Amino acid sequence: MRKITIIGAGQAGLHLGIGLLAKGFDVTLVSNRSAADIAAGKVMSSQSMYDMAIGYERELGLTLWDEHCPPIEGVHMRAGTRDGATMVDWRSRMRANGQSVDQRIKMPAWMDLFQRKGGRLVVEEAGIAEIEGYAERSDLVLVATGKGELGRLFERDAERSVFDHPMRTISLTYVHGMKPREDFSALNISINPGIGEYVNFPALTHTGPCDIINLECIEGGPMDRWSEVSTPAEHLALATELIHEFFPWEAPRCAQLRLTDDNGILVGRVTPTVRKPVGTLPSGRRVLGMADVLVLNDPITGQGSNNAAKCVKVYLDAILEHGARTFDADWMSETFERYWDYAQWVTRFTNTHLLPPPPQVLKVFAACGENPRLAARVANAFDDPKGLAPWYYDPVEADRFIESFAVATA
Ligand SMILES: Cc1cc2nc3c(=O)[nH]c(=O)nc-3n(C[C@H](O)[C@H](O)[C@H](O)COP(=O)(O)OP(=O)(O)OC[C@H]3O[C@@H](n4cnc5c(N)ncnc54)[C@H](O)[C@@H]3O)c2cc1C
Incomplete structure (x- = not known):
């Protein structure tokens, strides 16, 4: 049975861990906080999630609050x-x-589910020495520690990071x-x-x-x-x-x-940051980052948890497709690029909202006030920000896009 260790039991780590268990992997999750610590602690997020991301959770039976959570x-x-x-x-x-769903409710419930499904949950603060140990004993180690210090294992990608301060x-x-x-x-x-x-x-x-x-x-x-x-x-x-x-x-x-x-x-x-996906331990062993560790956005557009679920979907598919082969640095980079192919649009949407709005975005918003179908299109972009390209970012495309709705409703 292939062994996978995930450092960090948050939105991404738990979702992926439970997904891997369902496919027969031997999974260890390492969390620096117990379920009781999380439940009794401070809020961590506002964690609004939308259809596509919730759908990926639903596929694995993880949407446990549908009846109680207000829509x-x-x-x-x-x-x-x-x-x-x-x-x-x-x-x-x-x-x-x-x-x-408040992560103080969600993560403890998912930790319990993970363990009931046969996963091993270790409560400890993982540092480099611990990760070395896991890397020695596992076929693959993923780092899903969110905004935590371990992110420094992964080099900042200066080309993909637009900001260098909050x-x-x-x-x-x-x-x-x-x-x-x-x-x-x-x-x-x-x-x-x-x-x-x-x-x-x-x-x-x-x-x-x-x-x-x-x-x-x-x-x-x-x-x-x-x-x-x-x-x-x-x-x-x-x-x-x-x-x-x-x-x-x-x-x-x-x-x-x-x-x-x-x-x-x-x-x-939060300093919005994109990092390179492969971390190298002192021994030379490689680990793969995921979710906030690699693509950290300001919460202004409420996308981080959604991104984490979308990252899990890509990684889970890539791990399954890889079969019995070694999870080497090339595979890690290719897997992240598959995720970035989508996540770049989320980052672009979010970063656009941290700066004064460009004229075409103001035009689109004004047109939303006039045209309900156009407004619906923009509203649904919070679920799927890729759907905003190219018109959100290009004045000529924005005019064309607005015009297409005018014709459609004439
Ligand atoms: C103020 C705020 C509001 C937000 N609002 C939204 C929103 O409305 N919608 C949305 O989609 N996203 C939102 N987000 C973002 C979202 O919460 C994150 O993007 C998401 O939780 C990331 O998932 P993750 O698994 O990468 O990291 P996390 O969920 O942060 O999980 C990381 C886990 O790793 C653990 N850990 C850290 N270091 C170690 C270590 N050394 N050893 C072991 N464990 C460790 C942490 O304790 C944590 O449990 C918000 C974020 C903030 C800060």
């Missing part, structure tokens, strides 16, 4: 200023619902008491140009259905005030204040907010 039915995007001027306002249902200070606030939207539940995006973004959607957490507030604060700007905060109550107060001040159209929904729990908060920064 994300569509997208509503607005851009405006604090004085109430509106520049963009469009909304659309998506082809299929999205969902966000573009936003990000805060998460899990709340109860948000007034529901009147039309459909949504990935609710508000943009205050030059200042930041407010993104909210429903989710499932320890205390039941909730809403997640994700504030993306431009570094050094007027929303970047999180160093003032030291308690959960202060965190909630600042989140509410920033919404009132910079996204006043959303304030009426936020009059009665309370935290889901004191751990339902997070503040952080």
Whole structure:
């Protein structure tokens, strides 16, 4: 039986581990936190996921919360200023619902499932020495440690990395008491140009259905005030204040907010980075990175967990196709390139939203407000960002694309 070790039991590691067990592999997963640590810890993400990624989880019987998790039915995007001027306002249902299950619920449940299916879960902080040991005893070692330190095993790819510093200070606030939207539940995006973004959607957490507030604060700007905060109550107060001040159209929904729990908060920064896929250990043995280790995006477009699931799909297929052959550096590079062939579009979509919008994107958003079919196309791009190319990135293609919808609806 072929032996595979995965370092990191998060969205990517657990999904791949369970997928490999189903195909008869001997799988070891190494996690620096136990299920109990994760369940009792701080929130790690807002983890909104969409149809394609959820579909890959569903194929392996991993969508355990379909009946309890509130759906994300569509997208509503607005851009405006604090004085109430509106520049963009469009909304659309998506082809299929999205969902966000708190990783504090999801990862412990998947760890349990992994073990019940015969996987070996080791709880330890894996360093280079431990990985050497696993590499000696395994046919393949994958590193799925997310934003953790081990990412340094993989060289930054300067050509594919657009930024070398964080573009936003990000805060998460899990709340109860948000007034529901009147039309459909949504990935609710508000943009205050030059200042930041407010993104909210429903989710499932320890205390039941909730809403997640994700504030993306431009570094050094007027929303970047999180160093003032030291308690959960202060965190909630600042989140509410920033919404009132910079996204006043959303304030009426936020009059009665309370935290889901004191751990339902997070503040952080992410440097969007693409890394080279093969890490070389001191012994010369090779390991393959995956998901956030290799393609780390700012959460502004909510793509990281989706990307992790899509990466698992590519890697799982590639491992199965490889049969009994050695997992050498060439195979590792080719496997990552298959993933990057898709992930590059997710990265491009996300990086575009970290910079002032190019004129053709503003044109597309304006057209979305006029044309529901066009709006649906853009809403569905959160599920499949590849569908935005080429028109999202090219003024001539954007005109042609908008025009094609005008003809179609005439
Ligand atoms: C604020 C914020 C909001 C986000 N919102 C969204 C969203 O709405 N939608 C979306 O799709 N994505 C979102 N993301 C991104 C998403 O959470 C990640 O992209 C996704 O979890 C990546 O999966 P992963 O398996 O690569 O890493 P992770 O899920 O981070 O898992 C890595 C695991 O490895 C473990 N680990 C680390 N180091 C070691 C070690 N040395 N030894 C053993 N174990 C180790 C960690 O404890 C962790 O359990 C968000 C991220 C942030 C920060």
